[in-house]
Amino acid sequence: MSHPIGDVAERAAAGFTAQYGGRAAGRWAAPGRVNLIGEHTDYNDGFVLPFALPLRTVAAADRQDGERWTVWSELSDETITFGPDDVAEPGRVTGWGAYVAGVVWALREAGHLVPGARLAIASDVPLGSGLSSSAALESAVLAALLDLGGLELPAERQPRLAQRAENVYVGAPTGIMDQSAVIRCRGGHALFLDCRDESVEHIPFDLDAAGLAVLVIDSRAPHRHADGEYAARRRSCEAGAKALGVAALRDVTVDQLDAALAGLDDEETRRRVRHVVTEDQRVLDTVALLRAGRVRDIGPLLTASHVSMRDDFEITVPEIDTAVEAALAAGALGARMTGGGFGGCVLALVDTDRADAVAAAVTTAYAEQGFTTPNTLTVLPSPGATRLD
Numbered sequence: 210m211s212h213p214i215g216d217v218a219e220r221a222a223a224g225f226t227a228q229y230g231g232r233a234a235g236r237w238a239a240p241g242r243v244n245l246i247g248e249h250t251d252y253n254d255g256f257v258l259p260f261a262l263p264l265r266t267v268a269a270a271d272r273q274d275g276e277r278w279t280v281w282s283e284l285s286d287e288t289i290t291f292g293p294d295d296v297a298e299p300g301r302v303t304g305w306g307a308y309v310a311g312v313v314w315a316l317r318e319a320g321h322l323v324p325g326a327r328l329a330i331a332s333d334v335p336l337g338s339g340l341s342s343s344a345a346l347e348s349a350v351l352a353a354l355l356d357l358g359g360l361e362l363p364a365e366r367q368p369r370l371a372q373r374a375e376n377v378y379v380g381a382p383t384g385i386m387d388q389s390a391v392i393r394c395r396g397g398h399a400l401f402l403d404c405r406d407e408s409v410e411h412i413p414f415d416l417d418a419a420g421l422a423v424l425v426i427d428s429r430a431p432h433r434h435a436d437g438e439y440a441a442r443r444r445s446c447e448a449g450a451k452a453l454g455v456a457a458l459r460d461v462t463v464d465q466l467d468a469a470l471a472g473l474d475d476e477e478t479r480r481r482v483r484h485v486v487t488e489d490q491r492v493l494d495t496v497a498l499l500r501a502g503r504v505r506d507i508g509p510l511l512t513a514s515h516v517s518m519r520d521d522f523e524i525t526v527p528e529i530d531t532a533v534e535a536a537l538a539a540g541a542l543g544a545r546m547t548g549g550g551f552g553g554c555v556l557a558l559v560d561t562d563r564a565d566a567v568a569a570a571v572t573t574a575y576a577e578q579g580f581t582t583p584n585t586l587t588v589l590p591s592p593g594a595t596r597l598d
């Protein structure tokens with residue numbers, strides 16, 4: 210996955226100096242994430258198991274007088290400025306700046322006195338790849354503004370605020386997983402999150418000790434209708450829960466599934482419900498295996514999750530299915546799409562010494578289909594958002 214040359218934290222500091230002169234008061238980093246398993250379960254009050262990536266977004270920042278926020282990003286080499294009127298109500302700042310303005314808006318809405326600030330943003334998290342570049346940006350900016358203003362907001366409450374920025378200010382109806390992963394993950398662990406009460410357990414995920422690697426394959430498939438389809442899946446799930454008389458699909462267990470499906474008269478809703486209910490169980494089963502130190506054995510659960518997303522939730526695309534099939538044929542222990550769907554990334558659990566061969570097999574399969582060459586990267590579970598200096 211290509212990104213600008215040089216260390217991301219150095220690029221943020223250098224960008225700050227070039228734009229504003231002098232040194233930033235500090236730098237705050239927030240990672241991208243992949244979701245090991247548990248897709249489209251977060252907004253159904255269910256379970257997810259993401260981990261943070263070594264790829265990060267860094268904000269170098271200091272305060273400026275008055276209620277004024279100035280933001281430069283290396284990605285567009287563009288500077289935007291906004292003031293109180295722009296954060297008086299959602300939607301007034303658009304484009305990438307909306308994620309920054311959204312955080313200021315959400316903090317103010319929650320009653321915080323947000324300091325004026327100048328920020329310089331650099332990032333290694335690729336955009337539009339389903340690796341949560343937006344949550345990384347929101348969370349790096351949130352961490353910077355909290356520290357610069359001496360504002361109190363415990364880490365466990367930060368994801369909801371960043372999610373509100375995205376849901377209400379930006380207008381994307383996403384769940385709580387991405388911001389929780391970016392803010393609350395720990396190195397060497399996956400984050401077992403109960404999306405109903407937001408309780409977490411840090412599950413050891415020691416790939417090195419198991420001789421395993423997670424290969425992330427950026428499908429480079431264009432996000433086709435991703436926003437509209439995401440919202441449609443959400444509506445189907447809510448309709449399913451309503452028809453079943455439960456608060457959320459999390460309240461249906463796999464033991465109750467057959468009876469629940471029999472009570473639904475719409476075939477499409479049945480498939481959506483089946484995905485969510487079985488996916489929640491796969492997360493629980495994955496956590497149980499990891500707790501028992503059986504990392505290799507989670508492979509079939511990952512693949513079953515993919516099949517469910519492909520056949521029941523219908524959120525995969527040909528590039529994604531090709532990557533999963535090629536990875537499995539080349540010896541991956543399990544493989545699945547990760548993230549919201551309709552493009553984005555695939556993750557494959559592989560023996561470390563097979564990682565290159567699996568990546569090569571996916572690249573060959575892509576060439577045979579005439580798809581754009583995929584980007585591949587092996588990743589380790591990395592720390593969540595933090596202040597660097």
Ligand code: GAF
Binds near residue numbers: 247249250384386
């Ligand atoms: C996207 C959303 F932002 C998450 O909240 C989650 O629903 C995910 O898609 C699917 O699991 O990343």
